[in-house]
Amino acid sequence: MKKRVLTVDDSRTIRNMLLVTLNNAGFETIQAEDGVEGLEVLEEANPDVIVTDINMPRLDGFGFIEGVRKNDRYRAVPILVLTTESDAEKKNRARQAGATGWIVKPFDPTKLIDAIERVTA
Amino acid sequence: MDMNEIKEIFFQECEEQLAELESGLLKLNDGDRDPETVNAVFRAVHSIKGGAGAFGLDDLVSFAHVFETTLDCVRSNRLDPGPEVLKVMLKSADVLADLTNAARDGGSVDEARSRQLIKELEALANGEVPQASAVAEPVAPVSKAAPVAVAPVVNDEGFQPVAFSFDDFETDEPASMEMPTYEIVFKPKSDLYAKGNDATLLLRDLSRLGEMSIHCDMDTLPSLDRLSPETAYFSWKVSLKTDKGEDAIRTVFEFAEWDCDLDVSLVSGETAPVGEELPMQPVPFDLSILDDEPVGPIGVIEEEEQLAAQQEIRNAAVAAAGTASNVLQMAQSAARAPAEKSAGAAASAAAQSAAAQQAAASAATPTIRVDLDRVDRLINLVGELVINQAMLSQSVVENDANGTSSINMGLEELQQLTREIQDSVMAIRAQPVKPVFQRMSRIVREIADMTGKSVRLITEGENTEVDKTVIDKLAEPLTHMIRNAVDHGLETPEKRLAAGKSAEGTVRLTAKHRSGRIVIELADDGAGINREKVRQKAIDNDLIAADANLSDEEIDNLIFHAGFSTADKISDISGRGVGMDVVKRSIQALGGRINISSKPGHGSVFTMSLPLTLAVLDGMVVTVANQTLVVPLTAIVETLQPEAAAIHSFGSNQRLISIRNSFCPLVDVGRILNFRASQANPVEGVALLVESEGGGQRALMVDAIQGQRQVVIKSLEANYTHVPGIAAATILGDGRVALILDVDTIVAASRGQSLKPEMSLAAAG
Amino acid sequence: MASKKTARKTLSLAPVLDLNEATTLHEKLLGLKGSDLTIDASAVERVGTLCVQVLMAGAKTWEEEHLSFTFSKVSDAFEKTTQLIGVDIDHLMAKEI
Numbered sequence: 001m002k003k004r005v006l007t008v009d010d011s012r013t014i015r016n017m018l019l020v021t022l023n024n025a026g027f028e029t030i031q032a033e034d035g036v037e038g039l040e041v042l043e044e045a046n047p048d049v050i051v052t053d054i055n056m057p058r059l060d061g062f063g064f065i066e067g068v069r070k071n072d073r074y075r076a077v078p079i080l081v082l083t084t085e086s087d088a089e090k091k092n093r094a095r096q097a098g099a100t101g102w103i104v105k106p107f108d109p110t111k112l113i114d115a116i117e118r119v120t121a
Numbered sequence: 122m123d124m125n126e127i128k129e130i131f132f133q134e135c136e137e138q139l140a141e142l143e144s145g146l147l148k149l150n151d152g153d154r155d156p157e158t159v160n161a162v163f164r165a166v167h168s169i170k171g172g173a174g175a176f177g178l179d180d181l182v183s184f185a186h187v188f189e190t191t192l193d194c195v196r197s198n199r200l201d202p203g204p205e206v207l208k209v210m211l212k213s214a215d216v217l218a219d220l221t222n223a224a225r226d227g228g229s230v231d232e233a234r235s236r237q238l239i240k241e242l243e244a245l246a247n248g249e250v251p252q253a254s255a256v257a258e259p260v261a262p263v264s265k266a267a268p269v270a271v272a273p274v275v276n277d278e279g280f281q282p283v284a285f286s287f288d289d290f291e292t293d294e295p296a297s298m299e300m301p302t303y304e305i306v307f308k309p310k311s312d313l314y315a316k317g318n319d320a321t322l323l324l325r326d327l328s329r330l331g332e333m334s335i336h337c338d339m340d341t342l343p344s345l346d347r348l349s350p351e352t353a354y355f356s357w358k359v360s361l362k363t364d365k366g367e368d369a370i371r372t373v374f375e376f377a378e379w380d381c382d383l384d385v386s387l388v389s390g391e392t393a394p395v396g397e398e399l400p401m402q403p404v405p406f407d408l409s410i411l412d413d414e415p416v417g418p419i420g421v422i423e424e425e426e427q428l429a430a431q432q433e434i435r436n437a438a439v440a441a442a443g444t445a446s447n448v449l450q451m452a453q454s455a456a457r458a459p460a461e462k463s464a465g466a467a468a469s470a471a472a473q474s475a476a477a478q479q480a481a482a483s484a485a486t487p488t489i490r491v492d493l494d495r496v497d498r499l500i501n502l503v504g505e506l507v508i509n510q511a512m513l514s515q516s517v518v519e520n521d522a523n524g525t526s527s528i529n530m531g532l533e534e535l536q537q538l539t540r541e542i543q544d545s546v547m548a549i550r551a552q553p554v555k556p557v558f559q560r561m562s563r564i565v566r567e568i569a570d571m572t573g574k575s576v577r578l579i580t581e582g583e584n585t586e587v588d589k590t591v592i593d594k595l596a597e598p599l600t601h602m603i604r605n606a607v608d609h610g611l612e613t614p615e616k617r618l619a620a621g622k623s624a625e626g627t628v629r630l631t632a633k634h635r636s637g638r639i640v641i642e643l644a645d646d647g648a649g650i651n652r653e654k655v656r657q658k659a660i661d662n663d664l665i666a667a668d669a670n671l672s673d674e675e676i677d678n679l680i681f682h683a684g685f686s687t688a689d690k691i692s693d694i695s696g697r698g699v700g701m702d703v704v705k706r707s708i709q710a711l712g713g714r715i716n717i718s719s720k721p722g723h724g725s726v727f728t729m730s731l732p733l734t735l736a737v738l739d740g741m742v743v744t745v746a747n748q749t750l751v752v753p754l755t756a757i758v759e760t761l762q763p764e765a766a767a768i769h770s771f772g773s774n775q776r777l778i779s780i781r782n783s784f785c786p787l788v789d790v791g792r793i794l795n796f797r798a799s800q801a802n803p804v805e806g807v808a809l810l811v812e813s814e815g816g817g818q819r820a821l822m823v824d825a826i827q828g829q830r831q832v833v834i835k836s837l838e839a840n841y842t843h844v845p846g847i848a849a850a851t852i853l854g855d856g857r858v859a860l861i862l863d864v865d866t867i868v869a870a871s872r873g874q875s876l877k878p879e880m881s882l883a884a885a886g
Numbered sequence: 887m888a889s890k891k892t893a894r895k896t897l898s899l900a901p902v903l904d905l906n907e908a909t910t911l912h913e914k915l916l917g918l919k920g921s922d923l924t925i926d927a928s929a930v931e932r933v934g935t936l937c938v939q940v941l942m943a944g945a946k947t948w949e950e951e952h953l954s955f956t957f958s959k960v961s962d963a964f965e966k967t968t969q970l971i972g973v974d975i976d977h978l979m980a981k982e983i
Contacts, residue, residue, distance in 0.1 A: 010164070013131035013172035020127065055164050069315070076905035078317035100317040101376030105171050118326055119318060119376065121932045309935070314905055320935040324971050337972035342939060345915055345947040350908040354939050357972060 002028040003120060006047035008038035008064060009082065010056045014105075018051065018082075021109040027116070035059025039067045042074055049120050050079045051103070051112075054090065062097045069098035078119035082112075124176075131172040135221045138165040142214050143559050150207045159202075163192045169217065178224045181217075184235055188213050191242040200245060209241045215563050300331070300362050303370060306384040308356035313380035320355065326373045331363030360388070493589070496550050500736055503539075503546045504833040507737070510539045511830065511854035540831070547588060547734050554632045554641070555583040557596050561603050561630060568607040575614055575625040576607055582632035587639045588734040594711055595641075595731070598704045602643050602727055603628065605701065610647035610725055620722070622646065638713075638755060639733055644726040650719035652676045677717045677725075681705040712738070712753070712834075712848055714865050740832050740861065741809070742853070743823040746796035749859040750823070751832055751851055756864040758810040758818065760826065763787075763803045774800060778808060778820045785810065788871040789822045790862070794846055811864050819868045830854075834861065846870065894922040896958070901929050903937035911937055915944045923948060924980065928959035933967050945978055956980040 005027045007018045015031050022029040030045040032038040034056040050068065054061035061081060069075045078100040083090065091102060103115045145162035148155075170185035191210070194200035202210070216238050219230045305327070309320050327333060335357060342354045361370065370385050377383075514532050558580045569576040587595075611617075611626035618624055631642040652673060659665045659679045671679075681701050708715045713731035732738065732755075740751035741760075761780065768787065769777045777784040787808065791797045801822065808820040832851035837844055837860075848863035895918050900907055915923075925941070948955035958980045968975050 011168045011171060012134045013127060013168075013175070016127045016130055017175055020124075055160075055167050057161070057164065073906070075315075076317055095316070095379055098316050105174055118373075119322060121319075121322060121934075314934070314936055317905070319904075321933070321967050321971055328970060335970075335972035339942060339973075342943050342946065344950065345912070345919070345940075345943045348912060348940065348943045350912040350940055351905065351936060353935075355935060355971070355973075 002026060003048045003116075004028045004030065004046060005116065006030045006032065006038065006041070006045040006050045007082075008032045008035060008050065008052040008056070008061070010034050010053060014053065014082070018112075021112055025109070025113045035061065035064030035067065038064050039071075042068065042071060047074075047077055049116055050077055051082050051116070052079060054081060054083045054094065062093055065094065065097040065099050080115050080119065128176055131176065132221065132225045134172065135169050138169050139214065139218050139221065140556055140559055141165045142217070143211070143562065144555075146207060146211050146214055147562060149202045150204070150211070156196075159192075159196050163189065163196050166192055166217070169221065173224070176224075180230075180235075181220045181224050184213075184217060184220055184239065187239050187242045187246075188217060191246040194246050200248070206245055209238065209245060211563075211566060213238050213242060215566070218563075300364050302360060302362045302388045303367065304384075304386050304388050305359040305361060305370060306357070306382070307359065307374070308382040309353045309377070310380045310382075311351060311353045313377055314351060314353060316380065318377055318380070320353075320357070323373055323377055324357065324359070327359060327361060327370065330365045330369055330373070331361050333362075334360045356382075491549075493550075496546075500546055500550060503543050504736060507539055507543060507831065507833050508852050508854075510535055512856060513854075515854035543737065543831075547736065550589045551586040551733070552589050552592055553584045553586050554592060554595070554639075557592055557599060558583050558630055558632070560596060561599060564600055564603050565607060565628060568604055572608060573613065574607060574611055576611060577625050577627050579627060579629045580631070581629065585632035585634060585639060586733075587632075587731070588736070590736070591639070591711060591731055591734065594707070598707045598729075599630075599641070599643075601704050602701075603630075605704075606643055606645040606647070606725070606727075610645035612648050616648075620648075634733075635730070638730050641729045641731065642726055643729075644724060646724040649721040649724055650677050650680070650717070652719075652721070655679055674716075674718065677719050680717065681715070709848075709863065709865060736834060738832055738834050738849075738851075738861065739829070740851075741829050742827040742832075742859065743807070743809070744825040744827060745794070745823045746791040746801075748791075748796055749827065749853065749857060750790070751859050751861045752809060752811070752821070752823075753848075753861065753864060754829065756811045758812050761808045761810060761820070763806070763808050763820075763822075765804050768803050776800075776803065778803070780810065780820070785818050785820050786871060787820045787822055788867065790867065791822075791824070793867060793870055811868065819871055821862075821864070821867065832859070832861070894924060894954070896924045896926060898926040898928075899930050899937075899964075901931040903930060903933040905934065905936060908934075908936035908940055912940045915940065919947070920951070920953070922954040924956055924958045926958050927964040928961050930961045930964040933964055935971065938968060938971065938973055942973060 003026075005022050007015065007022070007029060009015050009018065009031075010033050015033070019029050019031060030041060030047065032041050032045075035052075036058045038050075038052065039059070052061045052064055056064075059067070061083070065079050065081075068077060068079060079098065081091075081094045081099045081102040082105060083094075083102060094102065100119050101115055103112055142162055142165040145158050145165065148158050149162070166185050166189045170182055170189055173181035173185060188210075191200065191213075195202050195206075200206060212234075216230070216235045220235065222228060223230045307320070307323070313320070324335065336359075338356045338358065339354065341356075342348070348354075363369070367385055367387065371378075371383075374381065374383050510532075514536065517528055517532055562578050562580070565576050565578040568574075606628050607626070611628070612620065612622075614624040617626065627646045629642070629644045631644070633640055656665075656671070656676050656679075659676075659682070660667050664679065664682055665671065681704070705715050708729055708731070711731055713729055715727060715729045717725055717727050719725040738751070739754040741754055741757060743750050743752055761778075763778055767779045769779065769784070771777065776787040778787045779785075787803060789800045789803075792800050801824065803822055806822050806824045807826050808822050810818060810820050812818050832853070834849045835851055837847060837850050841850075844860075846863055846866050847860045849861045851859055851861055853859050897914060897918060899911070903911065923944075945955045955978060957975060957978050960975070960979075965975075
């Protein structure tokens with residue numbers, strides 16, 4: 001059984017890069033375009049790990065993470081924040097919202113896979 | 122999909138983001154203070170930066186980064202987006218667009234400009250609000266004397282220099298030396314588990330660094346009754362023998378550092394005891410089991426049927442979700458795949474299900490992306506279908522004289538269906554003129570800067586849709602006209618103030634639909650056309666006779682004649698040698714018309730009327746000197762059967778026709794196209810009363826009307842060569858080629874009494 | 887084979903023993919208090935620290951009450967993870983008779 005990754009990002013470019021990178025690494029990838037859609041597809045996606053952007057329309061990454069952590073069934077899923085934000089404040093907010101870890105863009109495939117491996121069994 | 126394709130997607134996305142950026146900034150410029158507008162602007166730049174970083178487009182990343190930082194100040198209300206701030210931002214958006222284009226096409230950018238803007242953006246971010254300068258001043262030249270060191274403006278870890286480590290080289294050298302041993306004390310907090318992390322994972326990663334012994338401290342673990350299941354009780358003391366260094370150890374805990382107490386210390390010496398009192402368990406290296414996929418179906422014990430049922434549900438859910446996501450993935454790739462001739466039904470079915478799926482997923486934007494090639498191919502095919510249907514109808518009519526058979530009725534339905542299909546297909550390619558209009562705002566900014574004029578561009582009807590092929594060809598003439606309007610139309614601020622106007626000039630760009638065409642108006646509130654000057658120039662250039670009697674309208678329209686320029690000096694801006702005649706020609710090549718009306722002192726209005734599509738045309742099929750021609754229906758006001766009494770001759774061979782108490786010049790199409798040597802007798806033919814945009818009415822004489830039908834336009838230029846007086850060609854139902862008349866050119870040519878004949882027509886039939 | 891007395895109960899562990907399962911497992915164990923208990927961990931694919939804590943608290947409580955708390959079968963994953971995090975369950979393994 002492949003590990004399932006839910007990615008949430010509003011950039012088509014990044015979504016595609018994630019899709020290619022994750023599929024090549026043998027993950028099953030489910031994609032959403034913003035936080036609202038991310039929460040909507042959560043059940044269907046049933047992910048082992050979530051990778052999410054922070055800056056998104058409708059519902060940003062912070063709100064999305066909080067939403068996942070409030071979901072009885074999926075609150076234990078590790079969430080990696082994919083972001084260019086480097087300052088401590090943003091990381092702090094993401095952590096407070098319940099992020100497990102982060103990947104700093106521009107990501108290279110190795111870093112991404114490595115981070116996913118680190119938070120999944 | 123490979124990286125190149127993703128890169129292509131990235132650039133497509135950049136275009137959208139740049140449009141989003143500009144329209145957001147313009148909204149802010151208009152006083153919009155909706156936080157969502159600011160957010161959207163920020164996201165646009167942020168998103169470009171993110172993608173650019175992934176492709177190593179460093180110039181783009183650095184600029185976007187500085188831009189983003191400044192926008193972040195606006196977002197967090199640390200910087201008020203006043204007019205001066207927005208001016209810098211709009212220019213920055215332009216530079217960002219240039220950088221994006223350069224990254225895609227390999228062109229170069231104005232580095233001085235982008236350096237200058239980086240400085241200005243940084244100044245804004247540092248709270249230095251620029252002083253409102255008097256009316257637009259020409260761009261400040263960048264100081265050449267002190268080149269700005271631009272490189273290290275940014276220090277995001279994204280593009281930090283790579284830390285070079287010698288560790289790798291040293292590793293095997295001291296192989297015989299003892300390997301460092303570290304003692305790690307690790308006390309997770311409950312939060313660590315709440316955030317989806319787990320000590321097991323951290324310890325697993327730690328064990329991969331070297332040889333590990335571990336002691337788990339369970340002292341705080343209460344009895345079951347008092348245990349709170351989500352509280353962290355365990356803590357660990359680890360001894361790790363590794364050559365990877367302390368940083369590697371800390372990296373393992375990178376995600377956990379805030380949610381645990383961690384102490385890492387180097388215990389030198391291979392055999393350094395780690396507290397004798399601690400019973401250390403050596404941990405085997407084979408940890409592969411942790412990565413292994415779960416094995417096979419799981420054995421179930423009777424008592425635990427509940428658990429088993431849960432598992433089954435879970436499995437089923439996983440499987441179901443798997444299928445759904447496959448569809449989604451397939452759909453995504455199908456929708457994004459480049460047009461492949463062989464893609465066929467499967468792909469389109471997938472694309473359809475994609476559309477359905479995505480529409481369901483996000484009701485907000487139920488759209489799909491389709492490669493333009495596919496749409497073009499479909500439109501071509503439908504065009505052929507229209508021709509084919511016409512040919513079929515014709516041959517049925519020819520072979521079925523009484524015309525009562527059910528075949529005829531079926532054909533009518535077919536005709537209607539074909540028409541509907543065609544309309545629907547054309548609607549796919551229809552797009553709002555917004556992107557073109559948005560480009561114009563940049564043009565205005567640039568020329569305003571160059572000329573020292575202050576200009577406000579107002580756009581209306583941006584969402585008016587027109588065929589993409591028209592949009593693509595609209596930008597160039599429009600750009601030229603905008604430049605012309607700012608450069609020649611508007612006065613300098615001083616002159617405007619002197620004339621009692623506001624210092625800031627206004628250029629208004631409007632699009633709307635009118636009777637099956639799109640009408641684009643460009644109005645300025647400048648000085649208007651100086652008719653005396655135009656007239657004199659036309660006489661000087663031998664365009665008109667010195668005593669020619671021209672209406673104001675006709676004088677205004679003289680500016681569309683070749684080589685006509687009224688500006689006293691040739692400015693760089695409107696472009697050397699490119700006059701309004703070129704604009705007119707390109708509009709005409711689109712099957713459009715252009716005219717100008719001007720009010721001295723109040724400005725000019727250019728009106729362009731364009732077909733909504735370049736693919737089809739409703740036309741009247743007529744016979745002229747045994748040739749079949751098509752006259753665009755939109756040009757025809759009415760058709761008349763001239764009576765001898767209504768025809769009046771004057772001059773050598775000019776004739777007028779009286780229509781309801783007014784006279785209208787009669788133009789023999791056959792003569793003017795050189796189809797015949799002498800004028801035909803008007804009474805034997807039919808007159809088509811046509812109206813050219815601003816050019817007044819003319820009665821075009823043809824021999825007979827064959828009928829009215831929709832024709833598929835085939836470019837003459839593409840297939841043959843440009844023929845004056847002829848707009849394009851088409852294929853009729855009987856398979857013959859017919860020429861489509863360029864009414865405006867014919868009307869213009871008919872003004873022979875005052876204009877030099879601009880056509881020397883070869884018989885092109 | 888573990889000896890089976892009438893009073894002895896068996897608890898089969900879920901395949902995934904994560905954050906969510908910790909509470910469930912805790913409640914199940916509380917419900918089984920007072921009986922000798924055999925834990926079947928053969929289906930476990932993944933076990934997190936929290937569940938190990940619950941199990942160890944159980945073992946401690948059972949010991950305090952002088953009841954038997956043993957693992958009958960354990961999956962590789964279960965054994966490897968407990969070993970990795972330094973939790974010794976050897977003494978809790980059911981002895982072959």
